[in-house]
Amino acid sequence: MKKNLLFLLMMLILIFVTACSNQANGKEPTDKSAEGQTSDNANAETDETAEVPEEKVEAVFWHAMSGGGQESIEAIVDNFNNSQDKYTIIPEFQGSYEEALTKFRSVGGTEDAPAIIQTFEVGTKYMIDSGFIEPVQSFIDEENYDIKQLEENILNYYTVDDQLYSMPFNSSTPVMLYNKDAFKEAGVDPENPPQTFAEIKEAAEDLTVKDGENTERYGFSILNYGWFIEELIATQGGLFVNNDNGRAESATEAVFNGQEGQRVFQLIDEMNQAGTYGNFGSNWDDIRAAFQTGKTAMYLDSSAGVSATVENAPFDVGVAYIPYSEEAERNGVIIGGASLWMTNSIDKEKQKAAWEFMKFLQTPESQAKWHLDTGYFAINPAAYEEEIVQEKWAEFPQLKVTVDQLQETKPSVATQGALSSVFPEARQQVVTAMENVLQGTDPKEALDKAAEETNRVIEQANRANQ
Known part of the structure; x- marks a missing residue:
C-alpha cells in the first residue's frame, strides 16, 4: 500500500515538473498556441496594410x-x-x-x-x-x-x-582693387581713388616704381580676360554686338570695335608704352599674386574675389568702381x-x-x-x-x-549684357586682340581684326541655326 502511494506521488511530481518545464520553454497548450498564431497573423495583416512612407x-x-x-x-x-x-x-x-x-x-x-x-x-x-x-x-x-x-x-x-x-x-561684377599703402606712399589720396581713364593714367604714373631698367611696381593692370573689356565698354554705354546687344533679334555682327572699345584699348596701349601697365597674363591666380606681393598697385578683379584678397593682403586694400572714359557717362556694370x-x-x-x-x-x-x-x-x-x-x-x-x-547701375541694353550663341569664341578674339596690342599692334587694327573674326563665326552659327 505504501509502495502504491509512493508511486502515485512520484507520478504527480513528474507531471507537475513537466508542465512547468513546458511553460518555461514558451510552450502553451494546443488551444493557446492556436490563439497565438491567430494573433500573429492579424499583426502581419496590419503591417501589410499600414501606410508606407512615400519615397522622396x-x-x-x-x-x-x-x-x-x-x-x-x-x-x-x-x-x-x-x-x-x-x-x-x-x-x-x-x-x-x-x-x-x-x-x-x-x-x-x-x-x-x-x-x-x-x-x-x-x-x-x-x-x-x-x-x-x-x-x-x-x-x-x-x-x-x-x-x-x-x-x-x-x-x-x-x-x-x-x-x-x-x-x-x-x-558677380568687376571692381577695382587698390593698395592703400602704396597710394599713401605715392602721395595719391587712398580715400579718393581714380574714377576715369584719365585719372587712372595719372595715378598709375605716380604709383609705378622703377629701379633702372626694372619695374618694381606697376601702376595698373587688367587680366587678359574678355569679360573686363566687355565691362569697360558697357560702363560707357557701348554694346558688344548689334541688334541691341542681340536682344532685339539675333546678333549679326560685332560692334565692340566701336569708339567705346577703342578708348579701352587706347588706354591699355598708352599705359603699356609708358611702362605703367603690368601684363600678368590670363591667369587669375597670377594677377592676384602680383597685387598681393606689391607688383601692381591697382587692378580689376571679380567682386567674388574681394573678401579673400582683403583678408590675405599684407596691406590695406581699397575697393572702387571700375573706371570709365571721361568722354562718356558712367552706366554701371553687367x-x-x-x-x-x-x-x-x-x-x-x-x-x-x-x-x-x-x-x-x-x-x-x-x-x-x-x-x-x-x-x-x-x-x-x-x-x-x-x-x-x-x-x-x-x-x-x-x-x-x-x-x-x-x-547704382543704370538698366539698359548695354548693362543688360550681350546675347550671342558664339560668345565664348568672341571673348577669345578680344583676348587675342589684347595680347596683340601689348605686343605693339595698333589698337584699332587689333580690335577690327577681332571683330572680323567674330563676324565670321556669327555668320556660321546663324547659318547653322536656320
Whole structure:
C-alpha cells in the first residue's frame, strides 16, 4: 500500500515538473498556441496594410563649383533636403562651365539630362536656342511667385522678351582693387581713388616704381580676360554686338570695335608704352599674386574675389568702381557668373523639385550664407539685412562697395549684357586682340581684326541655326 502511494506521488511530481518545464520553454497548450498564431497573423495583416512612407523625388543638380563654392552649395543642398520630406536634390560636380556644358549637349533632351544645370552667363543664348530647357518663368507665372523681391540688375541679364529663362545663382561684377599703402606712399589720396581713364593714367604714373631698367611696381593692370573689356565698354554705354546687344533679334555682327572699345584699348596701349601697365597674363591666380606681393598697385578683379584678397593682403586694400572714359557717362556694370537652368526632358515631379530648390536658394537665409561663403552677390537683397552679413560688412566695408556699384547701375541694353550663341569664341578674339596690342599692334587694327573674326563665326552659327 505504501509502495502504491509512493508511486502515485512520484507520478504527480513528474507531471507537475513537466508542465512547468513546458511553460518555461514558451510552450502553451494546443488551444493557446492556436490563439497565438491567430494573433500573429492579424499583426502581419496590419503591417501589410499600414501606410508606407512615400519615397522622396530625387532631382540631379549639375554644377561647376569647386573648392569653397562646392562646400557651400552642398551645405545649402543639405539644408534644403532636411527642410522638407518630399524632395531630394543630388548635387554633382561636372568640372568647369565649358566641361559641364559639353556634357549637357550630349544628354540634353533625354531622360539622362539633369533636372538642373549651372551654366555661365555667356552660355545664355545657347541654352535658350537649344530647346532643352524649361523657362523658370513658367513656374513664376503658375504660382505668382514674387520675382520683384530679387535684384533687378541681376535678373535683367537672364530676362529675354520679358521671360526669365533661368534662375540667377552665382553672380558677380568687376571692381577695382587698390593698395592703400602704396597710394599713401605715392602721395595719391587712398580715400579718393581714380574714377576715369584719365585719372587712372595719372595715378598709375605716380604709383609705378622703377629701379633702372626694372619695374618694381606697376601702376595698373587688367587680366587678359574678355569679360573686363566687355565691362569697360558697357560702363560707357557701348554694346558688344548689334541688334541691341542681340536682344532685339539675333546678333549679326560685332560692334565692340566701336569708339567705346577703342578708348579701352587706347588706354591699355598708352599705359603699356609708358611702362605703367603690368601684363600678368590670363591667369587669375597670377594677377592676384602680383597685387598681393606689391607688383601692381591697382587692378580689376571679380567682386567674388574681394573678401579673400582683403583678408590675405599684407596691406590695406581699397575697393572702387571700375573706371570709365571721361568722354562718356558712367552706366554701371553687367552681371557675370552663372545661373541655374531647368531641363524639359525630365518628369513633372522632378521639375517641381528643381523649382522648390531654386526658391529655397533665394531665401534671405540661404543667400546670406552664399554671399559670405563665396563673395558672390545675394540674389535676394534682403539677405544683406541679415545679422551675419551686417557683422561681416562692419568688419570688411569693402564688400558693400561691390553691392553699391551693382545697385547704382543704370538698366539698359548695354548693362543688360550681350546675347550671342558664339560668345565664348568672341571673348577669345578680344583676348587675342589684347595680347596683340601689348605686343605693339595698333589698337584699332587689333580690335577690327577681332571683330572680323567674330563676324565670321556669327555668320556660321546663324547659318547653322536656320
